[in-house]
Amino acid sequence: MLRRLWVLIFYVPLCAWAQTETRLTWLDNRFRVDPEIEQITFIVAREQPSQSVVLVAPNGRKYYADRHAKTMSWYSDKGMDIISIDYPMAGPWQALGKVSSNNGIKIVSNIELDVDQLPTQLYQTEVLKFRARLTQNKQPLLLRDFLERVQLEVIFYPITVDVGDVSAKDPAPIVVGTFADNGQGYDEIGGDGIFTVALDVDVVPGKYRVKIASTNGVFERAVEQTVLVYPSLITTTFIQSHQPFVSHVVKIATNDDQAVVGSLAAYLRVKQPQRQPQIIQTRAQPQQSQLTLKWSNNRQVGKAWWRGWAYVTDTLTQRELVFRLAKQHYTHIAPVTVDTSSVLAKRQREQQLAAEKTEQLQQRLLWLGGANLIVMISVMGWLLLWRRKRVPKADLVIPK
Template sequence: MSRLLILMMILPLMAWAQDSTQMSWLDNRFRVDPTVEQVSFMVKRDKESSSVVLVRPDGTKYYSWRHPENVSWYEEKGVDIISIEKPMPGPWQAVGRVTPKNQVDVLSNLKLEIDDLPSRLYQSETLKFTARLLQDDQLLTLRDFLNRVKLQVEFLEYVENPDALPEKERPGPIILGEFTDDGIGFDEYPGDGIFTVALPIQIQPGKYRVRVTSRNGIFLRTFEQQVLVYPPPLTADFIQGRDQQEPHQLVVTPEMGAVVSGSIAAHLEQIDPEGKVTISQGHTVGEQEVLKLTVPNMGEPGQYTWSGWLYATDLINNRELIFGLPKKHFAVQAELKLDRNLEDFRLQQEKKAREEEEKRLAAEKAAARAKAIKLIIGGNLLLIVLVVAGGFGWRKWKTKKVIAKALDEAGEMPDEAEADPKAS
C-alpha cells in the first residue's frame, strides 16, 4: 500500500516534469500585431540542433527549405533569422530546441533607409555611402542581429525593360562594395545601426541601375536607382626623376570646367625597398588649376611603391570628390650608379681621345714642318750642288775649249811653213 501511495505521488511529478520540459521546448510564442508590415524573428537555438519550424497562426508551417516568397530565411550554426513581409496577425510559434539560455527576438516594422546616390558619378572615385536599419523609426542596435546583416551594392548596365529579355541576355550585376557597421574605414561607429561602404566606382562610364540587396537573404527588399557614370575629371601622372638627385613629381591635371579652381589636394605615400613610408602632400591655391607635387627621390636602388588619394570639388553640383590612386611600382636600378661611372669613363675617354688627336695633329704639323725644312734644305743643297757642278762643268768645258783652240792653233803652224819655202 505504501508503495502504491509513493507511486501515485511520483507519477504526477513525473508528468509535470515532462510537461514542463515539453513547454520550455514548445512555448516560444509571440503575437504579431495587425499594424506590423514586416517582422523578423531571430531564434537562438542549440548549436547542434537543426533549424526551427515556424508555425503561422492558422497552423501553416514554414521551414528553412520550404517557405513562400514573402519569407526570407537565413540559417547558420545556432541561429535562424526569419523575415516576413506582411505577416499574418496573431500568435506565431517557433518549434525547435530553443533552450532557456537562448531566446527568440522579434523585430517588428524593420525599415532599411538607403542614401540617394548622386545622379552624376565619376569613374574611379570613392564614395561614402550609408544605410540605416530602423525599428519603429529608431536605429536598431541589436548587435547579434547587426553582425549578420550583409548588404551589398550592385551596378547593372542600363537596358530598357530588362525583364523582357531572355535571362542569358540580361546584364549581370557588378558588385562594387559591401556595407559594414564595424567602425572601420569610412564607418564612424561600430554597432550603431548605420552601415557604411566606401564605394569604389571602378566601372566604365555609362548609365547604370544601382541596387542594394541583402547578400545573405535577411531582407527581401531591393532598393534601386539610376545613375550616370562619367569619365574621371582628374588625371594624375607620376614622373620619375631622371637620376638619383632629381626628385619625382606627381602632376594632377583637371578636365576643363570639371572641378573648382584651387580645390585639388593630393596625399601620396611612397614605400622604399626597406618598407619605409614617405608621405608627400600638397594642394592648389587661389585660381591655380594644375597641381605639381614634388616627391622625394630616395635614391637607393630597388623596387618602390606609391599610392595615394586625390581630392577635389565638383564644379557642377559642388560635391566633394575623392579618388583613390591604386598602388603602382617603379624601380631604381643598381645600374644607375654604373651608368654614372660609365658616363664619367666615356667623358674621360673622349677627353683622352681629344688630347691624343691634338697630339697627333701637333706631331703631324711638326713632321710636316720638319719635312718642309728638309725639302728646303735639300733643295738648297741640290741647287748649290747643281750650281757648283754647273760651274765646274762650265770651267771644264771652257778649259777644254781653250786647249782645243790652242791645239788647233798649234796644228796650223807647220802647214804654213811648208807652204812658204822662204820660211825654211
C-alpha cells in the same frame, strides 16, 4: 495583495507585447502575430549543437530552413535562425527545436531600409561616403544579434540602349561596395543601425541603375536609384626618375570647366626600398588647376610604390569630391656605370684602324690605276704596229 497580483499577471504581458522588439522565453516557444503586422522577423537563438528550428504557422503548416514560402527569407548559422516573413498569418506561431533558454526568441517588426540619396551625377574613380539605416517603426534598429548578420551591398546595373538585338546579353552587374556597421573605416559607431561604405565608383562612364540590397538572406529589402557616371575630373601622370639626383614626379591636373580653380589638393603615400613610407601633400594656389608632387630618388635597388587621394570641388553642384589614386608600383634598378677611359681608347683604336684601311685602299687604287694605264698603252702600241704591217704598198707608175 491578491488584487495587485492579478494586475501584475495581466498587465505585464500586455506591456511586453507593446514593445516593437519582444523577447520570449516561454516553454512552448509560442508567439502571437497581430493582423496589422505587414512584416515580422523572428530571431531564434539555439542551443549547441542543434539544427535549424521548424517554424509552425497558425494553420499548422511547417516551414524549414531549406523549404519555406517565397514570402519568407531564412538565414541560419551556428546558434541562430533569423526568419523574416512578409504579410504573416495572424495568430500563434511556434518554433520547434533546441531554443536557448537564455536568449529565447526575439521579434522585430516593420523593418525598413533607408539609404542616402546618391548624387545624380557621379564621376569615375570617385569615392564617397554612403550610408544605409535599418529602422523599425521609424526608429533605429539596435538589435546587435541581427545587425551583426546583416550584409548589404551596392550593385551597379549598366543601362544599355536597346538596339533590337535579342541575342545580345545584358552587361554583368558590378558590386561597388559592401556596407558594414562595425565602427571601422568610414563607419562611425558600431552597432548603431547605420551601415556605412566607402563607395568606390570604379566603373565605366555611363548610365546605371543602382541597387542597395541585403544579399545573405537575413531579410529581403532593396532600394534602387538611377545615376549617371561621368569621366573623372582629374588626370594623373607619373614620371619615374632613372637618374640618382633627379626626383620622381606625379602631376595631377583638373578640367577647368568642371572643377573649381584653386580647389585641388592631393595626398600621397610613398614607399621606397629600404625606407619607411613617407607622406607628401600639397594644395593648389588660388589660380592653379594642377599640382606637381615630387620625391627624391634614394638610389636603393628594389621595388617601390605610391598611392594617394585627390580632392577637388565640382563647379556645377559645389560638391566636394574625393578621388582615389590607385596604387602604382615601380622598380629602382642599379645605375649602369661606364669606364670612359676604356671607351675612349677603344674609339681611338677603331679610328686608327679605319684610317689604316683607308690608306691601304688608296694605295691599292693607285697601283691598280697605274697597272691599267700600262696595259692600255701597251695594247695601243701593239695595235698601231699591227695596222702598219697590214697596209699594202702602192704600185710603181712608169711615165710614158
